[in-house]
Amino acid sequence: MSPFLLTRTLPEDATDAALRADVLQGLTRTPKVLPPKWFYDARGSDLFEEITRLPEYYPTRAEREILIARSAEIAEVTGARTVIELGSGSSVKTRHLLDELPDPLHYVPVDVSESALSGAAESLLAARPELRVHALIADFTAGLALPGTPGPRLVVFLGGTIGNLLPAERAAFLTSVRSLLEPGDALLLGTDLVKDTSVLVRAYDDAAGVTAAFNKNVLSVMNRELGADFDPADFAHVALWNQEHEWIEMRLRARRDLTVKIPELDLVVHVDAGEEVRTEVSAKFRQEGVRAELSAAGMELTHWWTDSEGRFALSLATA
Ligand code: AVJ
Numbered sequence: 001m002s003p004f005l006l007t008r009t010l011p012e013d014a015t016d017a018a019l020r021a022d023v024l025q026g027l028t029r030t031p032k033v034l035p036p037k038w039f040y041d042a043r044g045s046d047l048f049e050e051i052t053r054l055p056e057y058y059p060t061r062a063e064r065e066i067l068i069a070r071s072a073e074i075a076e077v078t079g080a081r082t083v084i085e086l087g088s089g090s091s092v093k094t095r096h097l098l099d100e101l102p103d104p105l106h107y108v109p110v111d112v113s114e115s116a117l118s119g120a121a122e123s124l125l126a127a128r129p130e131l132r133v134h135a136l137i138a139d140f141t142a143g144l145a146l147p148g149t150p151g152p153r154l155v156v157f158l159g160g161t162i163g164n165l166l167p168a169e170r171a172a173f174l175t176s177v178r179s180l181l182e183p184g185d186a187l188l189l190g191t192d193l194v195k196d197t198s199v200l201v202r203a204y205d206d207a208a209g210v211t212a213a214f215n216k217n218v219l220s221v222m223n224r225e226l227g228a229d230f231d232p233a234d235f236a237h238v239a240l241w242n243q244e245h246e247w248i249e250m251r252l253r254a255r256r257d258l259t260v261k262i263p264e265l266d267l268v269v270h271v272d273a274g275e276e277v278r279t280e281v282s283a284k285f286r287q288e289g290v291r292a293e294l295s296a297a298g299m300e301l302t303h304w305w306t307d308s309e310g311r312f313a314l315s316l317a318t319a
Pocket residue numbers: 051059159160161163164203204211214280281282
């Protein structure tokens with residue numbers, strides 16, 4: 001098995017500083033907000049994996065269906081020699097695509113989690129020793145310095161995670177992706193689609209309560225990392241459809257008046273009974289919106305593939 005390279009572009013303490021800044025800002029403004037990226041400690045990542053297997057949570061299965069059906073075509077039209085995956089996690093879905101691309105192939109998984117990157121690299125290399133893996137520990141929303149691997153390059157951003165960004169953040173993100181692309185390179189983007197409201201809400205408020213536990217996990221993260229004394233039982237999980245913005249919102253609603261200490265921030269936070277902290281936005285898309293956002297960032301939508309039920313889309317765009 002060839003060794004894989006691991007490059008850290010994120011200082012060891014960057015996550016710490018970013019969490020502090022986000023919690024301080026988010027809990028001292030009205031309405032209170034916390035960014036969704038703080039769900040994903042080890043337990044949060046396990047809970048998300050569990051979510052992807054829930055009967056109500058269709059996006060993972062729908063996207064996998066598209067990848068299985070279309071990877072050969074994606075490989076053919078892109079001719080990619082390097083695949084750069086943003087927020088690669090375990091890289092399991094991406095295997096379908098990598099398997100269609102011939103050696104020598106370079107794979108650049110980008111994630112904030114070093115353990116996810118080394119685990120993914122190890123299992124990929126066990127199956128395909130010739131793969132050249134150059135993992136990057138990096139925050140892909142910040143702007144990336146990519147290794148000098150051969151083109152054409154295919155940048156891949158799956159799972160519908162782009163929906164976690166607010167419109168202005170999405171525009172900035174797509175512009176930074178565009179800046180990575182040279183002529184002949186492409187972007188493969190996964191987006192969940194607008195559909196029946198009850199189907200959407202159920203996907204974020206499952207009967208088994210896994211999404212509720214995932215949502216409340218951000219409280220445990222603040223307790224552990226910042227010494228806070230949140231009691232998850234003081235909050236109710238809320239998932240709602242925001243019709244104006246066409247996004248799902250997750251919130252944590254206080255069941256009573258609360259006073260929470262966050263010693264590491266020298267902060268005391270008051271939460272009124274019924275007050276809600278927005279913990280996630282998960283935007284849902286339409287083809288025309290995706291096309292317009294890509295175009296505003298200087299890219300052109302060339303292919304649009306959906307699953308058989310039209311729930312989820314993969315878009316291919318060129319610079
Ligand atoms: C991993 C961001 C795509 O927005 O659907 C799942 C996260 N939140 N259930 C999503 C999530 C609640 C998920 N993404």
